[in-house]
Every structure is written in structure tokens, then in C-alpha cells.
Amino acid sequence: MQSHLRPALMRWLVFMPFVWISAYATGQSLDFDIYEKEDGLASNSLFSICQDDLGYMWFGTNNGFQRFDGVTFMNYGPSYDSTGLPDGQIWALHNGGEYLWLGTQAGGLVRFDPATESFKQFQYPHSLALRGGPHWI
Numbered sequence: 489m490q491s492h493l494r495p496a497l498m499r500w501l502v503f504m505p506f507v508w509i510s511a512y513a514t515g516q517s518l519d520f521d522i523y524e525k526e527d528g529l530a531s532n533s534l535f536s537i538c539q540d541d542l543g544y545m546w547f548g549t550n551n552g553f554q555r556f557d558g559v560t561f562m563n564y565g566p567s568y569d570s571t572g573l574p575d576g577q578i579w580a581l582h583n584g585g586e587y588l589w590l591g592t593q594a595g596g597l598v599r600f601d602p603a604t605e606s607f608k609q610f611q612y613p614h615s616l617a618l619r620g621g622p623h624w625i
Contacts, residue, residue: 528561530554538581538588540602546588548578553590555602564600574598574609 525532529547536548545556552565552573566576575595582589590598596611 523556523561528554528563530561530563530565535577535579536581536591538583540583540588541585544602546581546583548581548590550577552576553578553581564605571607573600573607 523529529549530551530553531549533550534547535550538546540546545558547554547556552563554564555562564573566573568574573590573592573595575592575598577593578590579593580589580591582591584599586601586603588600588602590600592598595609597609599608599610600606601608
């Protein structure tokens with residue numbers, strides 16, 4: 489084989505599998521379901537999403553957060569008493585195993601117990617407050 493053909497053949501052998509893989513991958517279709525406020529979401533503005541150990545999907549919005557079981561939404565809106573969700577804007581969700589941890593706009597860090605559907609608010613002392621806007625820990 490002529491020496492000037494070897495590099496071209498090598499490039500072809502390296503490049504063609506990627507072409508075949510991408511051609512195959514684009515032939516697959518993905519199905520999506522779109523859920524909106526009319527379907528049970530508390531808001532069309534989602535800030536955070538997580539999945540718990542039982543498979544439920546949790547969505548943080550500007551009007552509380554929701555549990556989705558694949559069919560229906562269970563809404564947890566703000567409740568301004570000592571045992572409820574202190575703020576409706578849920579910026580962060582974290583699956584902590586037994587609990588869900590919520591980062592809120594004005595209510596600080598909140599622990600949610602799905603088994604009892606109860607909330608516990610954790611706020612930092614005002615002596616730790618920093619000036620100049622929101623600060624995340």
C-alpha cells in the first residue's frame with residue numbers, strides 16, 4: 489500500500505465509527521410529557537428538581553413545592569405558622585434520605601419530613617448575616 493494512502497485510511501477508520509454511532513443515535517426518538525400549572529403544578533416557574541429514594545419527583549417553584557408520583561401532584565404551599573413551609577420560593581432541593589432539604593428565598597434552610605409532612609426551619613443568627621445581598625452556604 490502506498491505510504492500516502494495509509495494516513496487517509498487511518499483517518500477514515502477512526503472517523504467512520506463516530507459517523508455511524510451519531511447516525512444511529514439520531515434515529516432514536518425520545519418521548520417527553522410536559523406538565524404545566526393546568527396539570528397540577530403550583531407554578532410554571534421551576535427552580536429546582538430532585539428525586540427521593542421512593543422514586544417521587546419533587547419540584548421547587550415560586551409558589552411552594554410539589555411531589556409528583558407520575559400521575560398526580562401533591563402541592564405544599566407556604567404556610568406562615570410555626571409548623572408550615574415558611575416561604576414559597578424554593579430555590580434548592582436535596583434528597584437527604586429520610587428528609588428533603590429545601591433552600592428558600594426568605595425562610596432559610598427547611599427540612600421536610602415526607603412521612604409526617606412536617607417542616608422544620610433552620611435560620612442563622614442575625615449576627616452571622618452578611619451585607620450586600622444573598623449568600624449561600
